[in-house]
Amino acid sequence: MLEQSTIGIGSSKCAELLLNSWRFVVLGRKATARWTSQVRVSAAGGAEGPGDDGHSWRKYGQKDILGAKHPRAYYRCTHRNSQACPATKQVQRADQDPALFDVVYHGQHTCRPTGGRRPPTNQHNPHAESLLQSLRAGLTVDAEHGALNNTSVSPPSMASPVASGSNGGLAMSPYPVPAGAYAEWPLDGDLQEVVSALTAVSAPSMDCLFEFDPTFGVGVPNFFM
DNA sequence: CCGATTTGACCTAT
DNA sequence: ATAGGTCAAATCGG
Numbered sequence: 079m080l081e082q083s084t085i086g087i088g089s090s091k092c093a094e095l096l097l098n099s100w101r102f103v104v105l106g107r108k109a110t111a112r113w114t115s116q117v118r119v120s121a122a123g124g125a126e127g128p129g130d131d132g133h134s135w136r137k138y139g140q141k142d143i144l145g146a147k148h149p150r151a152y153y154r155c156t157h158r159n160s161q162a163c164p165a166t167k168q169v170q171r172a173d174q175d176p177a178l179f180d181v182v183y184h185g186q187h188t189c190r191p192t193g194g195r196r197p198p199t200n201q202h203n204p205h206a207e208s209l210l211q212s213l214r215a216g217l218t219v220d221a222e223h224g225a226l227n228n229t230s231v232s233p234p235s236m237a238s239p240v241a242s243g244s245n246g247g248l249a250m251s252p253y254p255v256p257a258g259a260y261a262e263w264p265l266d267g268d269l270q271e272v273v274s275a276l277t278a279v280s281a282p283s284m285d286c287l288f289e290f291d292p293t294f295g296v297g298v299p300n301f302f303m
Numbered sequence: 304c305c306g307a308t309t310t311g312a313c314c315t316a317t
Numbered sequence: 318a319t320a321g322g323t324c325a326a327a328t329c330g331g
Contacts, residue, residue: 139309
């Protein structure tokens with residue numbers, strides 16, 4: 079189900095996830111990063127905005143940004159009131175490519191997707207869990223503690239390199255993915271692998287899960303699904 | 304009717 | 318004063 083390939087993992091780390099017709103390029107954040115993460119999302123086909131990332135958001139504002147061609151939209155978790163979920167995100171269309179959106183996530187979701195009973199988020203492996211959750215949602219989280227316990231994860235299974243420089247990523251699915259497609263994301267086991275691979279790649283850096291080279295030329299791990 | 308979006312005003316840090 | 322972020326009333330849509 080999950081077919082992953084990693085290419086030239088070097089000092090430049092930039093993860094690119096291809097999910098159906100959505101492409102996720104995970105960028106990095108600053109050293110002081112807390113729970114924020116940048117994700118560049120491209121909507122394949124003529125989709126209008128980033129797809130559903132697994133959470134329900136409510137837009138609460140929009141601003142024109144200096145120097146940016148397109149306005150930035152502000153969203154917060156729909157369950158902010160009901161469950162005091164602090165998660166928010168900002169979405170801004172990239173200047174050059176109108177099909178690209180930069181999405182910045184802030185905070186972790188503490189809301190329960192389906193009114194469950196266990197305590198807000200989990201206390202067990204905040205790191206692993208949130209990472210998984212985030213990956214599942216199509217984003218990534220900046221590690222704010224170097225402690226990103228890669229301890230509990232299995233050894234990375236770096237697949238053999240694939241000459242990918244090519245299908246930049248729209249080939250898989252010609253049409254936009256309907257909401258709900260996320261239900262078909264890899265199972266935890268697979269995600270674990272992804273996570274471990276990613277953490278392994280960037281483990282050396284304590285502040286950032288992913289550091290990225292603005293000129294993301296080479297050494298880009300790719301994960302295809 | 305109710306919840307989400309729109310939009311200008313308001314707030315705050317630089 | 319300016320820019321970025323948020324509030325909230327009006328509006329929209331199911």
